[in-house]
Amino acid sequence: MTELDSLWEAIQNSFRQDTTPVTFDTLIAPAKAISLSQNQLEIEVPTPVHRDFWRKNLNTQLKEFAQRELGRNIEPHYVLEGEFTYTNKKTEDDPTPSFEMDTPLNPHYNFGTFVVGEGNKMAHAAAFAVAESPGSLYNPLFIYGGVGLGKTHLMEAIGNHMLQVNPNSRVKYVTSEDFTNDYINAIRNNTTEQLREEYRNLDLLLIDDIQFLANKEGTQLEFFNTFNALHDRKKQIVMTSDRIPNEIPELQDRLVSRFRWGLTVEITPPDLETRIAILRSKVEEDHIDIGNDTLNYIAGQIDTNIRELEGALTKVQAFANLSGERITPSLASQALKGLHRVAKNEISIATIQKQVADFYNITQGDILGKKRVKQIVMPRQIAMYLSRELTDSSLPKIGNEFGGKDHTTVLHAIDKIETELKKDTDLQNDITKLKAKLRS
Numbered sequence: 389m390t391e392l393d394s395l396w397e398a399i400q401n402s403f404r405q406d407t408t409p410v411t412f413d414t415l416i417a418p419a420k421a422i423s424l425s426q427n428q429l430e431i432e433v434p435t436p437v438h439r440d441f442w443r444k445n446l447n448t449q450l451k452e453f454a455q456r457e458l459g460r461n462i463e464p465h466y467v468l469e470g471e472f473t474y475t476n477k478k479t480e481d482d483p484t485p486s487f488e489m490d491t492p493l494n495p496h497y498n499f500g501t502f503v504v505g506e507g508n509k510m511a512h513a514a515a516f517a518v519a520e521s522p523g524s525l526y527n528p529l530f531i532y533g534g535v536g537l538g539k540t541h542l543m544e545a546i547g548n549h550m551l552q553v554n555p556n557s558r559v560k561y562v563t564s565e566d567f568t569n570d571y572i573n574a575i576r577n578n579t580t581e582q583l584r585e586e587y588r589n590l591d592l593l594l595i596d597d598i599q600f601l602a603n604k605e606g607t608q609l610e611f612f613n614t615f616n617a618l619h620d621r622k623k624q625i626v627m628t629s630d631r632i633p634n635e636i637p638e639l640q641d642r643l644v645s646r647f648r649w650g651l652t653v654e655i656t657p658p659d660l661e662t663r664i665a666i667l668r669s670k671v672e673e674d675h676i677d678i679g680n681d682t683l684n685y686i687a688g689q690i691d692t693n694i695r696e697l698e699g700a701l702t703k704v705q706a707f708a709n710l711s712g713e714r715i716t717p718s719l720a721s722q723a724l725k726g727l728h729r730v731a732k733n734e735i736s737i738a739t740i741q742k743q744v745a746d747f748y749n750i751t752q753g754d755i756l757g758k759k760r761v762k763q764i765v766m767p768r769q770i771a772m773y774l775s776r777e778l779t780d781s782s783l784p785k786i787g788n789e790f791g792g793k794d795h796t797t798v799l800h801a802i803d804k805i806e807t808e809l810k811k812d813t814d815l816q817n818d819i820t821k822l823k824a825k826l827r828s
């Protein structure tokens with residue numbers, strides 16, 4: 389063993405004794421010492437979140453441990469393992485938590501039950517770091533990604549962790565719709581002062597699905613003031629959304645810029661290994677007897693949404709209970725018959741364009757083209773909307789497949805259709821028919 393290896397082993401052991409197993413596994417164990425000179429120890433870390441956490445929370449201890457081992461002072465230097473796609477802005481310093489909770493968190497949504505994979509490791513590390521250092525490391529933390537990928541799970545895990553460390557912490561979890569309703573009710577009942585008192589004295593505010601603040605001017609102003617009050621006092625704010633802040637339509641610029649003060653992290657759909665690991669952890673937790681081959685089969689059927697993945701497992705279990713048969717890949721295939729047809733990857737953007745064009749008696753060329761007449765613009769926007777709904781494609785990819793259009797055009801189309809859908813029943817019927825056709 390080299391001097392560096394034995395030094396690092398000793399340092400890691402000291403950290404292991406000094407921290408909880410989950411902190412150690414998440415933030416300390418992934419770091420590796422890569423070189424040691426007279427006074428500099430170079431440490432490689434997997435993500436910028438790890439680097440920030442080491443710099444801010446572990447640096448002093450690291451120097452102490454190294455001094456104890458080597459008998460001299462060293463200066464740690466952190467380097468990143470690779471490049472990461474994330475947006476990071478500088479943050480503030482120091483807080484401490486204390487509380488009472490009126491929105492119960494789901495106790496299952498904790499870090500221990502969260503399976504870490506390629507698509508969520510950055511979000512997981514950031515959430516954990518925030519739970520360990522609320523208000524100081526990344527404030528706000530903004531987690532975004534597709535439906536059913538674990539955003540709420542991670543967000544509530546932060547709350548559960550904080551409450552575990554300090555049961556008096558004031559933690560509140562709300563969806564942005566709850567926040568809106570609270571605000572409207574407070575105006576109606578003349579209780580805005582109480583509402584402010586409640587929200588502005590929290591240690592941790594978790595706001596889910598923040599995109600629903602779009603178009604709500606009054607609520608946005610109230611939220612802006614709540615945000616500022618909490619941030620000024622170095623209290624942690626965590627938000628989730630299906631998209632990045634500047635893609636949320638009609639969100640005031642001052643909110644967009646505040647949302648980007650902290651860290652914005654994306655969760656992307658899990659790869660096959662992660663899906664299998666999620667299923668495995670679920671069957672172990674529920675003591676279900678299912679072989680790896682069946683788990684592989686189920687994980688192969690659903691590749692986008694973890695909620696659907698869990699639903700598929702439940703379906704297979706129910707099918708086995710009803711039929712009294714053992715769970716095998718062939719039983720799973722029977723139980724999930726028909727499911728694969730609606731799996732997102734089965735439908736291509738080209739098929740959507742063709743079906744929509746046929747439905748509205750125009751050509752696929754019209755859909756791809758640039759004509760701005762109403763009879764074409766609306767079907768084009770519907771096709772873009774369905775491409776987002778029924779495939780996994782990103783906005784730029786959809787734009788590309790629609791004759792090289794910009795992703796903001798796609799976003800605009802989706803928002804337009806979503807808004808129209810709220811009031812136009814003919815459009816609702818058309819979309820239902822088109823979806824049924826595409827899935828048949």
Ligand SMILES: Nc1ncnc2c1ncn2[C@@H]1O[C@H](COP(=O)(O)OP(=O)(O)OP(=O)(O)O)[C@@H](O)[C@H]1O
Pocket residue numbers: 497501502503504508533534535536537538539540541542597630666694695698
């Ligand atoms: N990495 C993971 N490990 C274990 N379970 C997970 C993981 N990711 C998601 N889940 C589970 O998948 C389900 C859906 O997750 P969650 O509700 O957090 O998704 P979401 O991204 O908030 O979805 P939505 O966009 O609908 O709000 C939950 O039961 C959650 O526990």
